Structure formats: structure tokens, C-alpha cells
Amino acid sequence: MNKLLMLIVALIMSCTSAVSQNSKDMQTKGEILASETQGGADQAGYKMIKDQTELKNIITQNFKKSGMQPIMEIPVFPKNKKVVLYNLGTFNSGDHKISTIKSISVKDNVLYVEVPEYQSGGMEIQVMSNPWFIFSVPSDYQFTSVELKYSK
Structure with a gap:
């Protein structure tokens, strides 16, 4: 019985440490x-968003466009x-x-x-699209440009 209890406690402890590791990975x-x-x-490019009001305005404007x-x-x-905010530019399909x-x-x-x-x-329907996405990064990252890297 003690071995079973120890196994359950060890399992719970390993799960809690995995959760904190995942949140660190997300960061x-x-x-x-x-x-x-x-x-x-x-055109592809980026813009820094300063606060909640600007975030709301940008999302609303992009939908209106x-x-x-x-x-x-x-x-x-x-x-x-x-x-x-990162704009990917114009694509003609997909x-x-x-x-x-x-x-x-x-x-x-x-x-x-x-x-x-x-x-x-x-085969895709030929439709022009202008995709965009908004993402967050740690505040201590210092950068003057943003570049997307595509990988498999």
C-alpha cells in the first residue's frame, strides 16, 4: 500500500513540474x-502595439479592411x-x-x-489574401526588425 501511495505522489509531482515547464516554453x-x-x-512588415486601446483599434481596423x-x-x-502586429503581405491563393x-x-x-x-x-481558388497576426514576446527582447522563418 505504501508503494502505491508513493507511486501516486511521484506521478502527481512529475505532472506539476511538467505544467510549469510548458508555461515557461510558451514564454x-x-x-x-x-x-x-x-x-x-x-506589404510584409511589423508594428509594435503599445496598449489595449491600440490593440483593439488595430484588430477592428483590419476586419473593416x-x-x-x-x-x-x-x-x-x-x-x-x-x-x-505582423502583416504577411499579399498572396494570390491559399x-x-x-x-x-x-x-x-x-x-x-x-x-x-x-x-x-x-x-x-x-488546386486552390485564386483569391487575393492579406493575412496578419498579432503575437507577444518577452518584454526583455530588444529588436529593431522582425523576420519570419518557415520550417517543416
Whole structure:
């Protein structure tokens, strides 16, 4: 009976340490706050978002550009993090919505954001899209430009 009790306690302890490790990983991976396939700028680029009001305005404006009403709940501006709007530019087919950030890093004042490589499903309807996404990074990251890195 004591061995069974010890096994259960050990299992619980390993689960609690795994949870804190996952939240730490999320901090180094970055967190997507919003992501859509329409409404972004024609050219790829980024903009820093300063506060909750600006975050709400940007999301609302991007939906208005696409002719839609915001269909998402406006996320809460995270504390102790920097928030970045990234426009992917214009694409002529497919769904280029960013749904995952694999990792983030800073080198030579460039924030590298690694995202999964886009894989087309074959013949696509030819539709112009201007995808964008908003993500957060730790506040101690210092950078002057942002670059997406696609990986498998």
C-alpha cells in the first residue's frame, strides 16, 4: 500500500513540474493573440502595439479592411510583454493564416519568428489574401526588425 501511495505522489509531482515547464516554453515561443487571413497590409512588415486601446483599434481596423465585423473576442493586452502586429503581405491563393509559433529568438537586433511552413492542398481558388497576426514576446527582447522563418 505504501508503494502505491508513493507511486501516486511521484506521478502527481512529475505532472506539476511538467505544467510549469510548458508555461515557461510558451514564454520563449511567443503567444499568438489574433490571426486572420484577410485585412492586413499589402506589404510584409511589423508594428509594435503599445496598449489595449491600440490593440483593439488595430484588430477592428483590419476586419473593416476585409469588409467584415470582428468575429473574435479582443484579447487582453498581456502584462510584461511586447506585442507585435505582423502583416504577411499579399498572396494570390491559399490560406496563409499563422496558427502556431514554433520558436522566437533575437540575433543582431532581429526578432526571428519561426512558424510552420505553408503547405498548399493542391488546386486552390485564386483569391487575393492579406493575412496578419498579432503575437507577444518577452518584454526583455530588444529588436529593431522582425523576420519570419518557415520550417517543416
